[in-house]
Amino acid sequence: FKPRNFPPGPKWLPIIGSASEVYKLREKTGYLYKAVKELSSMYCDGGPVIGLKIGKDKIVMVNSLEANKEMLHNEDIDGRPKGIFYQTRTWGERRGVLLTDGELWKEQRRFLIKHLKEFGFGRKGMGEIAHNEACYMINDVKEILNSGDNKNCIYMHNFFNTYILNTLWTMMAGIRYQASDPQLKLLQDLMFDLFRAVDMVGAVFSHFPILSIIAPTLSGYKEFIRIHKRLWKFLRDEIAKHKENLDAGTEITDFMGVYLRVLRENGEKDTYSEGQLVAMCMDMFMAGTETTSKSMSFAFSYLVRNQEVQRKAQEEIDRVVGKNRMPTLEDRSNMPYNEAVVHESVRHFMGRTFGVPHRALRNTTLAGYNIPEDTMVVSNYTNILMDESLYPEPYSFRPERFLVDGKVFLPEYYFPFGLSKHRCMGDVLAKCNMFVFTTSMLQKFSFLPVPGEPLPSLEHVDGATPSAAPFKALVVPRM
Numbered sequence: 001f002k003p004r005n006f007p008p009g010p011k012w013l014p015i016i017g018s019a020s021e022v023y024k025l026r027e028k029t030g031y032l033y034k035a036v037k038e039l040s041s042m043y044c045d046g047g048p049v050i051g052l053k054i055g056k057d058k059i060v061m062v063n064s065l066e067a068n069k070e071m072l073h074n075e076d077i078d079g080r081p082k083g084i085f086y087q088t089r090t091w092g093e094r095r096g097v098l099l100t101d102g103e104l105w106k107e108q109r110r111f112l113i114k115h116l117k118e119f120g121f122g123r124k125g126m127g128e129i130a131h132n133e134a135c136y137m138i139n140d141v142k143e144i145l146n147s148g149d150n151k152n153c154i155y156m157h158n159f160f161n162t163y164i165l166n167t168l169w170t171m172m173a174g175i176r177y178q179a180s181d182p183q184l185k186l187l188q189d190l191m192f193d194l195f196r197a198v199d200m201v202g203a204v205f206s207h208f209p210i211l212s213i214i215a216p217t218l219s220g221y222k223e224f225i226r227i228h229k230r231l232w233k234f235l236r237d238e239i240a241k242h243k244e245n246l247d248a249g250t251e252i253t254d255f256m257g258v259y260l261r262v263l264r265e266n267g268e269k270d271t272y273s274e275g276q277l278v279a280m281c282m283d284m285f286m287a288g289t290e291t292t293s294k295s296m297s298f299a300f301s302y303l304v305r306n307q308e309v310q311r312k313a314q315e316e317i318d319r320v321v322g323k324n325r326m327p328t329l330e331d332r333s334n335m336p337y338n339e340a341v342v343h344e345s346v347r348h349f350m351g352r353t354f355g356v357p358h359r360a361l362r363n364t365t366l367a368g369y370n371i372p373e374d375t376m377v378v379s380n381y382t383n384i385l386m387d388e389s390l391y392p393e394p395y396s397f398r399p400e401r402f403l404v405d406g407k408v409f410l411p412e413y414y415f416p417f418g419l420s421k422h423r424c425m426g427d428v429l430a431k432c433n434m435f436v437f438t439t440s441m442l443q444k445f446s447f448l449p450v451p452g453e454p455l456p457s458l459e460h461v462d463g464a465t466p467s468a469a470p471f472k473a474l475v476v477p478r479m
């Protein structure tokens, strides 16, 4: 039965809840966010929250700006979901920093941020790492162009993945990969499949856990395990190498090394364990790479479609940086237009998805409705970031919306990285990378539509994190 004063929404049938209605609409519209939009107009007249039940999970989608702010600041809704989907990924125990709560989350998040800073995270060193990576990226593009392959048309929707990963992995594990590294390519393809197969509120087998036993293939459970086993192996191999270095007394130059040293000195104590280290690395790998590279995929898809924006960005780069050196993070304060391009790109990315789910830790209220303990509560970012009254013509790419009198201005209703205690840990790194990568690329090259082919599509690939639909650009050197 629906709890008393639960947010309005479709009927709950025995066992399946409102699943069939949600899945049917998703099928019809092609996207989960569109399905939720239709449900909201059908059942709550565009109201602040909509209540669903999918299998065993009570889910509240938070639609309005005010209700989202209320939710993100309500400590009673500061939990992360529990259950098969969130625990299988970390061997049946809740571990990591992305999908945990309580003491473990607090302690490990604090430790992670503190020690990543030693290696540049959130500091000046971060800009240098991004710049270094941009140099590799530019050289790779030049090599592709010199090779004469593909008639200078490059697939851009997944072009940035490795470079983005490298900036984070330099600090986490002291490694950078070649974009052509076959092992990494495999991992990235696996991640892409994973993020496409699940959505922010879970997967079929998490709403109906029995299906993981009776229909492991059909429910996606088997695939979920296969992908995670591959990821764990990748991380465990790297940790093993770090242990050897620790034994050999090699200087510690990354987060993995620091964590292993703490384990050596204190043993597995309180919330510290080797399993927790693997889980944290996995969380950073997932949260830190897919999000930024997919925001970049939207940026370039729009830059190809909208040559006027590209021209303005290049004009500012040429004027402020010139042609004799590459852009750096320090240039950002003098380049409002390019900074606004970054904010607009993040808006297009988060505006097509949902936040990381929260969970009510105890019975509470939201927008005047009752939210029972253990309800999953999810920010519907589409509703805020694509709201026509806040962002006129929301699906067009207009960096100008973040400029007032030639300066960057971020309105209080723009919070694509969340708010309050669970706020994104990597927003500073994400914005740094996006600025340095985009400006470095636009300084050296122009990205044009491929002659004779349609413009990059505005439709995107749905999933836990959305991606621009695959597209190529004709890349033309500028200098």
Ligand code: HEM
Pocket: 072, 097, 098, 099, 109, 168, 283, 284, 287, 288, 289, 291, 292, 295, 346, 349, 350, 355, 356, 357, 416, 417, 418, 419, 421, 422, 423, 424, 425, 426, 427, 429, 430
């Ligand atoms: C454009 C890029 C990114 C976007 C749009 C983004 C967005 C978000 C959002 C909306 C949340 C959830 C906040 C909440 O639960 O209320 C989040 C959490 C998180 N993000 Fe990001 N993120 C990005 C990049 C990154 C990067 C680069 C990293 C890692 C360096 C990262 C690490 C995390 C972590 C660890 C959390 C969980 C925080 C917690 O629960 O305490 N993210 N992010």
